[in-house]
Amino acid sequence: MLAATSIPGKIVKDTTVPAGANNYVSEIPPGRRLRIIDIGGQQAVDFLAFDLSNTEIRYNNANSIKLNRTIYVTKGFKLYSDVAEVLMTVVEDSVGRHDTIGGACSSQVNKLRYGIEGTCACRDNFLVALAGRGMSAKDIHANVNFFMNVPVEADGSAEIVEGLSTPGDFVELRADKPTLVVMSNCPQFYNPCSGWNPTPIRVVEWDPQ
Numbered sequence: 081m082l083a084a085t086s087i088p089g090k091i092v093k094d095t096t097v098p099a100g101a102n103n104y105v106s107e108i109p110p111g112r113r114l115r116i117i118d119i120g121g122q123q124a125v126d127f128l129a130f131d132l133s134n135t136e137i138r139y140n141n142a143n144s145i146k147l148n149r150t151i152y153v154t155k156g157f158k159l160y161s162d163v164a165e166v167l168m169t170v171v172e173d174s175v176g177r178h179d180t181i182g183g184a185c186s187s188q189v190n191k192l193r194y195g196i197e198g199t200c201a202c203r204d205n206f207l208v209a210l211a212g213r214g215m216s217a218k219d220i221h222a223n224v225n226f227f228m229n230v231p232v233e234a235d236g237s238a239e240i241v242e243g244l245s246t247p248g249d250f251v252e253l254r255a256d257k258p259t260l261v262v263m264s265n266c267p268q269f270y271n272p273c274s275g276w277n278p279t280p281i282r283v284v285e286w287d288p289q
């Protein structure tokens with residue numbers, strides 16, 4: 081945890097986000113750092129990003145996979161938009177693997193997969209967060225999942241498995257464009273994306289000095 085909480089600059093925002101029906105929304109100016117700390121370990125954080133100057137331009141998963149030549153996110157991974165601009169870059173990562181393909185959990189998929197109705201889910205957290213910005217379901221796009229682990233096998237099969245992060249691991253992004261970020265601290269109890277036990281995250285925004 082010591083490395084995660086050592087901030088070599090001026091802290092602008094420092095927020096703890098519980099798991100459950102919660103979200104984190106922020107406008108990040110270019111150069112600002114966004115550090116996401118996994119307090120308890122193995123905690124998926126579903127992440128949307130938009131060009132703040134025109135939120136119809138969003139993070140584009142397929143572009144990012146093509147241009148980074150990998151489906152796994154780690155230090156150096158650039159988050160490209162629909163029009164191939166770099167919205168953000170991963171500048172630090174103590175884990176080494178985050179997911180691009182698993183998408184956000186939803187009560188509908190939970191019902192199909194686990195037979196349980198009315199579960200708390202990232203899609204609903206996104207909808208609440210987006211509504212606060214005058215945005216809606218059409219703004220939800222294929223997203224990055226920090227701290228989530230979805231290995232793809234040689235035969236193409238893929239499954240959500242337990243994450244590689246331990247308490248105090250963190251990932252940090254730098255905004256390269258003015259960016260709107262929307263996060264859901266995943267409340268999933270029914271698969272291992274959040275270690276079967278969703279826990280809080282800490283989000284620190286800071287400016288290098």
Ligand SMILES: [Zn+2]
Binds near residue numbers: 267
């Ligand atoms: Zn989720």
